[in-house]
Amino acid sequence: MLDERMEETLNFQFNRELYSGYLYLAMAAYFEDQDLSGFANWMRIQAQEELSHAMKFYDYIVRRGGRAVMADIEAPENEWESATTVFEQVYEHEQMVTGLINKLVDLALELKDHATHNFLQWFVAEQVEEEESASGVLQKVKLASESKSGIYMLDQELAQRVFHPPAEE
Numbered sequence: 001m002l003d004e005r006m007e008e009t010l011n012f013q014f015n016r017e018l019y020s021g022y023l024y025l026a027m028a029a030y031f032e033d034q035d036l037s038g039f040a041n042w043m044r045i046q047a048q049e050e051l052s053h054a055m056k057f058y059d060y061i062v063r064r065g066g067r068a069v070m071a072d073i074e075a076p077e078n079e080w081e082s083a084t085t086v087f088e089q090v091y092e093h094e095q096m097v098t099g100l101i102n103k104l105v106d107l108a109l110e111l112k113d114h115a116t117h118n119f120l121q122w123f124v125a126e127q128v129e130e131e132e133s134a135s136g137v138l139q140k141v142k143l144a145s146e147s148k149s150g151i152y153m154l155d156q157e158l159a160q161r162v163f164h165p166p167a168e169e
C-alpha cells in the first residue's frame with residue numbers, strides 16, 4: 001500500500017515523463033521541418049524512452065495498489081532558434097528531471113518506503129545517462145554548427161540511434 005503523498009508524487013512524475021515525451025516530439029517535429037531527419041530520429045527515440053519511463057511509473061503505482069491518474073499535459077514550446085538552443089534545452093530539462101527524481105528519493109527515505117526507494121534507483125542511474133547523453137550531443141552540435149557539412153555529418157550520426165526498451169526489473 002502506498003502512502004497518499006507518495007502516490008501523488010509518483011503520479012506527478014508519471015505526468016512529467018509524459019510531458020518530457022511531448023517536449024521531445026515537439027523537438028522532433030521542429031527538426032523534421034528543418035529537413036534534419038537524423039536529428040528528428042534522435043528526438044523520436046528520446047520521446048519513446050520517455051513514454052517507457054512514464055509506463056514504469058504507471059505500472060509501479062498499479063502494482064502497489066495505487067491509482068494511476070491522467071492529469072493535464074501542457075503544450076511545450078514548438079519553435080527554437082537553432083539546433084544548439086534545442087539541445088541546450090534538452091540538457092537543462094534533463095537536469096530538472098534529475099532534481100525531481102532526487103526529491104522522490106528524499107520522500108521515499110522520509111516515509112521509510114523501501115520498496116519505492118528501490119524502484120527509484122533505476123531512475124537515479126538512468127538520469128546519469130540522460131544528462132551524459134544530452135550534454136554529449138550538445139557539445140557535438142556546438143562543434144558541428146561551425147559548418148554546414150558538420151551539421152550534415154552529425155545528422156547522419158544521429159540517424160543511427162535506435163530504441164532499446166528498458167530491461168524489466
Ligand code: FEO
Pocket residue numbers: 017020049050053094097130
Ligand atoms: Fe525520463 Fe529523460 O528522463
